[in-house]
Amino acid sequence: MDNVQGKPDLKNRRDFLKYLLSAGVLGFAASVIYPVLSYLKPPKQSEVEVTSVSAGKLSDFPKDSGKIIRFGNKPVLVVYSADGNLHALSAECTHLGCTVQFRKDLDLIWCACHNGKYDLNGRNISGPPPRPLTPFKVIVKAGEIFISKMA
Amino acid sequence: MKNYFKCLYNWIDERVQLEDLVKFMGKKYVPVHRHSIWYYFGGVSLFFFIIQVTTGILLLFYYKGSSDLAFESVQFIMSKVQFGWLVRSIHAWAANLFILSAFVHMFSVYFEKAYRKPREMTWITGMLMFFMCLGFGFSGYLLPWNTLSFFATKVGTDIAGNVPIIGGPLKVFIRGGDDVTGATLSRLFGFHVALFPGIFTILLGIHLILIQRQGISEPVHFSEKPASEKKTMPFFPNFLLRDLLLWLIVLNVLAILAVFLPADLGIKANPFASAPAGIKPEWYFLFMFQSLKYFPSHILFADGETVGILLFGAAGVLWLLIPFWDRKSSRGEQNRFVNYLGLFAVIFIIILTFLGWLS
Structure with a gap:
């Protein structure tokens, strides 16, 4: 643990916040990208079976x-x-x-x-x-x- | 990872000297005062534009712009395409909020007199973009080809037809013929997805470059302060981060609205059926629509509606040209008349929109 200006947990706390932020950003990006990708996939259209x-x-x-x-x-x-x-x-x-x-x-x-x-x-x-x-x-x-x- | 970015940056920098550009982008300060909140609405409007372009492109993948297929293709988007209902609802909601935030942005710039010299061009480009927003709204409204939008377009283009001299040809030009038909749909579709976005992007580019070049406007009461008392905040990164946070909030509001109040589709337009009761334009046209109802059918020798349209046209031109006739603000003096005029406009729009909504 680094001792930054007498605050032992500062680096850890900062790392924790960084991870939290990154996870938030990733989660957010996923929640936007997933619908967009699903939207782009053309839905199956039921074809009338011609005999x-x-x-x-x-x-x-x-x-x-x-x-x-x-x-x-x-x-x-x-x-x-x-x-x-x-x-x-x-x-x-x-x-x-x-x-x-x-x-x-x-x-x-x-x-x-x-x-x-x-x-x-x-x-x-x-x-x-x-x-x-x-x-x-x-x-x-x-x-x-x-x-x-x-x- | 950082090293790769550094390498890439150096590679580009070596060829196009990015340093000047970064310096150009970096120097901008946002004045901090009790009306600072209004500075955010330009950014919010920009964000809505980005959302509209993105969702608009997505809708284009499935939308079919012909009177035979338009309604069915929107139905297909809403019912078959995964998240299609969400994409369309976001597009519809963002359109309304875009115009709302553009209204707020316009009035805040107006009351802060930010249009005064040297920012006349910023005001003009902004106003032109605002008119285009209304055009986007009008043209996009028809695209699902439902009864409501069909008759709203009929009424709207009819009103445009009342403008003296150019009205007749203008109506035919917008409709692509004498009546609202599939030709009108094709035309407004072209305006909505190609012509308007192209022009809008150019105007937006000029608008943003001007802001970057001239910096954020200081209101008169702020610029009179001694330099030591002026509080500012760097645009990058302080203001930008606040902007981004607000965008995130806006996006969430948008998602909530789109999920819980999704856009509906109505009934397919039938040009040979009679108009249903209660045909009303979108809320942002309502105040004009409602005021036209109060004009008598004849004023002296002229048609009452024509007089109303001309009055609105004149008011629009006066509004557009305000940096050129409000000389007092440009000299840094108070101009109470402008304040009262703006206040009148806000109250007029709110009351008539409300009356139109009730009727």
Whole structure:
């Protein structure tokens, strides 16, 4: 214990006050920072679980064309090929997530961002895409096309 | 730890010569006298501004400024985002207290005649910031897009439309069209979060540099004392520490208000529904709103409301320019007229606010 001007406990007392102040400041900072950090974390939004989506009437869908439909909040590409087959694939390119499109002239699915190419079954055949596009189930019921997730 | 700071300081100092700056920041004294308490309200107003910027930025992360989404996004902040209700309530409460403390700061500077030469520019920048505070309040009020704010904005912009000559175009400019619509919301949102903060920051910078450069004003009764009797306190660290302590108290008051009296949201605005009873502006506009009610519909050939607005406008300009017409105070003489005028303004504002609140 230091003997500062005949007051033996002065240094201790000063240290104690310093700790008290630091703890106070820290506690205070925490009580401000914690709510701010929690606030910044986006809350989970309950998404409506989509199981099946209509892609319109088959009769309104010209052959040898493709269209993008909304499946929940994801885009799905539906292609009605020249030979009369229906394909439904996730429209998000597996490379960097751009939305792909059907190219009539090439008869394949093409991503404009980095020239990625997929065949009509979604297999990645050229360019940077690392994986095939996720396929969806297509059912035609009473002339209407329904897209649903693969089981 | 200390050594690292020292190193960093030396590194910067070597390049930009901090020493002069530190000297500049360090030399400032606060006069100590029986009215010293009023010196704190400038700092408190500054603190509210900092709080508004911080909570405002936080709200911006979730707020959506369109008439379709604004109300729902505020609802989302209040109900889903963690501590969202707290952040919004603090923003709403601090807005009101900010204007209150700016009122107090303005009147204390007025009665101490601190605006007198050489501090005219400090007064002008301060008054401009005060007007901007009212603008912040008006524009921010609409953003939750609820019934109350929708109709308050309608009435407020309508009153602005009564100003002769410029009123019509001004109303269209504020509304972004002939009516209060989603376009008005986008516009006031832009004013509230971009234009006003930008201008306000520049004014605040000038205001603070002037105070730093000229030092704290001494009231006339204090500056007449012989130097040996003048009690002062160094701004750094003595006054600053007191300031910080007060900020801490203010923050706690703010937290208590926000927790126990959180801001409510009301009902979503419907432009095609009729206005609910008891539409009133925020309290800081109430005294003007209430006095306009007492004007007859026609005064000679002019519209009564227009005359009222012009009178308020003239009073505002006179108030803004007081350092230039109050020559007596600048010479260090007593000016009783200014005191009575200020006293009248305070009493007028209090009584009419009260009447407006009762009605």
